[in-house]
Ligand SMILES: [Zn+2]
């Protein structure tokens with residue numbers, strides 16, 4: 001029965017490459033062409049920003065989180081796919097990215113025993129526009145792959161901010177102070193938490209989220225993102 005359902009679903013909604021949108025077989029996240037040129041983050045990485053040593057400009061800056069990791073740089077062919085995922089109702093891409101993110105969690109945080117995974121919250125407006133919080137879709141899928149329990153809505157956004165990508169680094173910092181909060185502090189205290197984001201630019205959104213978790217007594221906080229942008233304008 002579930003096979004029939006899978007078949008029906010895949011013929012109605014064929015699985016598409018999470019970069020270029022070409023139809024691929026059900027078990028694949030990316031077409032073979034895109035797979036070859038994925039901008040993967042490999043080798044040794046900076047735990048503070050998740051970039052490879054050559055791309056890190058953060059100078060190991062201290063954050064409220066312990067470490068961040070991501071499978072991809074936000075460049076090349078993955079950009080279009082993630083854009084579609086984020087802005088154009090291509091929610092099914094979550095599976096392809098989450099598979100890579102799960103592998104990254106296993107690789108980079110292999111000795112960490114997580115209590116749960118939760119998402120960077122989106123504002124009501126963004127959720128209304130998109131119909132979903134893309135970070136929640138990723139967190140749910142990573143949870144399914146890794147067995148780390150998922151908890152929805154540990155953090156919430158307490159007021160709407162100007163859209164992040166229209167702001168420069170310094171504005172972004174000011175723009176985020178006090179944006180996040182939680183009404184479930186008892187679920188945060190002494191916990192080892194994995195925080196899930198989609199695209200991380202300066203890491204400030206994650207750091208603000210991590211700050212709230214830290215204030216409520218989280219034991220350790222790790223961040224997983226689908227992709228990390230170049231650290232433009234953040235050299236300090
Ligand atoms: Zn492709």
Ligand SMILES: [Zn+2]
Nearest residue numbers: 046049056058
């Ligand atoms: Zn760094």
